Amino acid sequence: MKKKLISLLLVSAMATTMIAGCGSSTxxxxxxxxxxxxETTAESxxETTASTTEETTADTxxxxxGELPDYSGVELTYWSMWxxxxxxxxxxxxxxxxxxxxxxxxxxxxxxGRDIKTIVMAALESGxxxxxxxxxxxxxxxxxxxxLYDLTDMAAAADYENHSFKCLTDYxxxxxxxxxxxxxxxQVGGVFYNKDIFEACGITEVPATWEDYLAACQTMxxxxxxxxxxxxxxxxxxxxxxxxxxxxxxxxxxxxxxxxWSENEGVIQxxxxxxxxxxxxxxxxxxxxxxxxxxxxxxxxxxxxxxVCANYVAxxxxxxxxxxxxxxxxxxxxxxxGVDPSNAYAGSNAIGITSYSENPQAAxxxxxxxxxxxxxxxxxxxxxxxxxxxxxxxxxxxxxxIETLQAxxxxxxxxxxxxxxxxxxxxxxxxxxxxxxxxxxxxEEFAAAMDALY
Amino acid sequence: MPPFLxxxxxxxKKNKAMIVGFILPCALTLxxxxxxxxxxxxxxxxxxxxxxxxxxxxxxFNGFGNYARIFGSATFLTSLxxxxxxxxxxxxxxxxxxxxxxxxxxxxxxxxxxxxxxIYLPNVISAVxxxxxxIQYIYNQDYGLLNSMLEMVGLEGVKWLGTDTKFWxxxxxFVFGAVGxxxxxxxxxxxxxxxxxxxxxxxDGANKFHQFFRITLPLxxxxxxxxLTFWSINTITFFLWSKMFSPISSEAxxxxxxxxxxxxxxxxxxxxxxxxxxxAAVGVVLAIFVGIIYLITxxxxxxxxxxx
Numbered sequence: 001m002k003k004k005l006i007s008l009l010l011v012s013a014m015a016t017t018m019i020a021g022c023g024s025s026t027x028x029x030x031x032x033x034x035x036x037x038x039e040t041t042a043e044s045x046x047e048t049t050a051s052t053t054e055e056t057t058a059d060t061x062x063x064x065x066g067e068l069p070d071y072s073g074v075e076l077t078y079w080s081m082w083x084x085x086x087x088x089x090x091x092x093x094x095x096x097x098x099x100x101x102x103x104x105x106x107x108x109x110x111x112x113g114r115d116i117k118t119i120v121m122a123a124l125e126s127g128x129x130x131x132x133x134x135x136x137x138x139x140x141x142x143x144x145x146x147x148l149y150d151l152t153d154m155a156a157a158a159d160y161e162n163h164s165f166k167c168l169t170d171y172x173x174x175x176x177x178x179x180x181x182x183x184x185x186x187q188v189g190g191v192f193y194n195k196d197i198f199e200a201c202g203i204t205e206v207p208a209t210w211e212d213y214l215a216a217c218q219t220m221x222x223x224x225x226x227x228x229x230x231x232x233x234x235x236x237x238x239x240x241x242x243x244x245x246x247x248x249x250x251x252x253x254x255x256x257x258x259x260x261w262s263e264n265e266g267v268i269q270x271x272x273x274x275x276x277x278x279x280x281x282x283x284x285x286x287x288x289x290x291x292x293x294x295x296x297x298x299x300x301x302x303x304x305x306x307x308v309c310a311n312y313v314a315x316x317x318x319x320x321x322x323x324x325x326x327x328x329x330x331x332x333x334x335x336x337x338g339v340d341p342s343n344a345y346a347g348s349n350a351i352g353i354t355s356y357s358e359n360p361q362a363a364x365x366x367x368x369x370x371x372x373x374x375x376x377x378x379x380x381x382x383x384x385x386x387x388x389x390x391x392x393x394x395x396x397x398x399x400x401x402i403e404t405l406q407a408x409x410x411x412x413x414x415x416x417x418x419x420x421x422x423x424x425x426x427x428x429x430x431x432x433x434x435x436x437x438x439x440x441x442x443x444e445e446f447a448a449a450m451d452a453l454y
Numbered sequence: 455m456p457p458f459l460x461x462x463x464x465x466x467k468k469n470k471a472m473i474v475g476f477i478l479p480c481a482l483t484l485x486x487x488x489x490x491x492x493x494x495x496x497x498x499x500x501x502x503x504x505x506x507x508x509x510x511x512x513x514x515f516n517g518f519g520n521y522a523r524i525f526g527s528a529t530f531l532t533s534l535x536x537x538x539x540x541x542x543x544x545x546x547x548x549x550x551x552x553x554x555x556x557x558x559x560x561x562x563x564x565x566x567x568x569x570x571x572x573i574y575l576p577n578v579i580s581a582v583x584x585x586x587x588x589i590q591y592i593y594n595q596d597y598g599l600l601n602s603m604l605e606m607v608g609l610e611g612v613k614w615l616g617t618d619t620k621f622w623x624x625x626x627x628f629v630f631g632a633v634g635x636x637x638x639x640x641x642x643x644x645x646x647x648x649x650x651x652x653x654x655x656x657x658d659g660a661n662k663f664h665q666f667f668r669i670t671l672p673l674x675x676x677x678x679x680x681x682l683t684f685w686s687i688n689t690i691t692f693f694l695w696s697k698m699f700s701p702i703s704s705e706a707x708x709x710x711x712x713x714x715x716x717x718x719x720x721x722x723x724x725x726x727x728x729x730x731x732x733x734a735a736v737g738v739v740l741a742i743f744v745g746i747i748y749l750i751t752x753x754x755x756x757x758x759x760x761x762x
Binding site for chain 2: 117118121125126136138139141142232233234285286289290293413414418419420422424425426429430433437453
């Protein structure tokens with residue numbers, strides 16, 4: 001009888017916990033908030049309730065002297081978009097250990113990998129204990145912004161402006177309405193090329209205009225090189241980059257959403273220029289190829305000179321092919337009669353701090369620790385990335401990227417506005433791949449094929 | 455009431471409490487983990503919602519708006535047509551080849567165990583590795599297996615992964631990996647058929663073909679139904695191969711409904727927009743498809759008319 005009673009009790013206990021666990025999200029928030037408060041020790045509570053002015057002063061002092069405040073008893077939960085075995089993950093762990101040693105704060109990193117974008121929103125909505133997390137800047141500024149801490153004041157106190165790329169922070173501020181996250185691992189798009197081939201062909205200056213670019217391509221062909229690698233997955237990136245130079249991002253976005261490609265002279269001109277480019281034999285053999293076959297040829301054959309992509313292409317090619325290509329980079333050339341050519345595709349991952357974090361200042365300081373100074377340089381070197389702090393130096397293979405990022409005022413989005421039509425972008429992409437496969441004889445035919453999708 | 459009966463009743467009552475006690479966790483788990491998400495998804499498909507886990511208070515009623523959105527989307531329609539092609543063409547190929555292999559392997563050939571393992575092997579290998587192998591080593595236009603073979607006989611290489619052929623290349627690779635699984639199910643079905651039926655048929659002068667069409671096939675009805683249902687579910691939830699054949703961002707030639715659902719719910723490269731309501735509508739449409747296919751196969755393939 002006793003046993004039965006106990007088993008019944010256990011069963012009902014199980015059921016109750018389950019029901020409690022599946023309550024509505026508002027309840028969970030209160031519950032978890034309550035439990036975290038209970039968990040926090042008296043000491044840390046005393047510390048966190050210390051006035052913010054004191055903290056800010058301490059931090060400003062810290063920024064100036066390079067010393068960090070004492071955060072003993074503070075515990076930060078960090079959801080990372082990396083895995084612990086990846087170079088980025090390793091540097092993150094190292095930085096966390098160093099930060100803990102210097103400040104006494106404890107940082108619990110949870111490795112969520114790239115799928116963080118599918119799980120973090122639910123965690124934020126239920127108020128799960130996360131102090132800071134990583135994802136792309138666009139997700140930070142649009143999807144999660146309501147759950148993010150406004151970092152404006154802390155950034156001003158830490159002189160963050162002088163340790164960041166303006167175009168990246170501006171993007172976050174403009175999109176979210178406030179500084180919602182700290183950019184890390186910046187990305188920049190443009191033409192990445194093998195300097196050795198340029199040198200062998202006697203090309204001393206990187207082409208700034210479409211005419212110079214075509215002339216450089218012809219020189220490369222004359223010297224037995226193949227100018228441009230292209231994998232079909234980046235076909236839309238290449239075409240929209242060129243189209244941006246002719247008609248600009250806003251016009252592309254408008255066309256993507258509403259159609260009318262044939263009525264736009266710029267579209268026909270841009271498509272025709274690309275068709276002529278292909279017909280002149282400037283694409284590498286087999287391009288458009290299946291990713292990453294064509295870009296790999298830059299490393300494998302040593303005969304393919306350039307690729308239009310974002311900066312990660314350099315380390316991808318080096319790693320895939322086991323070669324050390326002598327990489328250089330320049331901004332996509334200007335097209336005569338087109339629009340402002342100074343902007344490049346730019347984006348980043350970003351570290352967001354939750355609006356309900358109990359230790360936003362400590363979290364912010366850790367974000368600074370990671371994205372400026374020693375560990376930012378380490379991240380750039382170890383993971384072959386552009387440093388988040390422009391005063392650091394980019395690895396040799398990313399030569400030119402910092403300058404391009406600094407020159408960019410209004411960064412292009414991925415595919416320069418084409419993806420604004422979520423419902424059609426996959427079909428538009430197929431038509432663009434078709435353009436590089438030689439399916440259309442003229443710019444008009446291409447534009448008509450784009451319009452046929454509407 | 456006689457005393458012994460009241461004892462019985464008491465015992466039964468106690469038993470009932472025990473039964474309820476033991477069933478409760480399982481029933482509750484099922485309700486919470488299965489029925490709740492299903493009902494919530496159905497409900498969500500009629501509301502405008504940004505995030506999957508958004509509080510119900512933030513939902514706004516949208517009627518059939520989400521359904522209108524997805525059926526008005528060229529990409530969703532393309533993905534449905536791709537799914538249908540995979541189901542029909544892939545289904546005919548996979549089930550025919552699987553059945554053929556199953557019949558051959560149960561016909562008493564030598565090295566049966568080896569072949570069975572070899573054909574099943576792709577199911578053990580991660581689909582990511584398998585897809586990478588197909589993309590990089592078999593379809594590669596410079597040094598891929600297929601083009602090397604074509605060149606060996608003096609033919610020109612083909613661009614297997616161009617927009618025109620990419621879908622079929624993906625389907626062929628998928629079929630290669632899927633055959634083993636269905637073959638195993640067919641084998642188990644064939645081995646269940648009593649040997650004396652074949653012996654009697656042989657004595658009566660039936661050849662192997664007669665035996666296959668008159669004995670094996672009719673007695674495999676139930677198994678065919680199982681395989682068809684599994685294949686349908688497999689096709690409708692097709693995701694990874696499409697992702698592998700269109701890295702970075704989805705392409706119309708390989709997109710399938712689940713990829714469309716994923717992109718819609720979680721945003722995609724260069725577009726952070728999220729629409730959980732439309733995603734839920736896609737989920738409901740797919741669930742209805744599974745239901746329809748199950749009903750049709752159940753109606754046309756009754757497996758209870760033969761006993762053996």
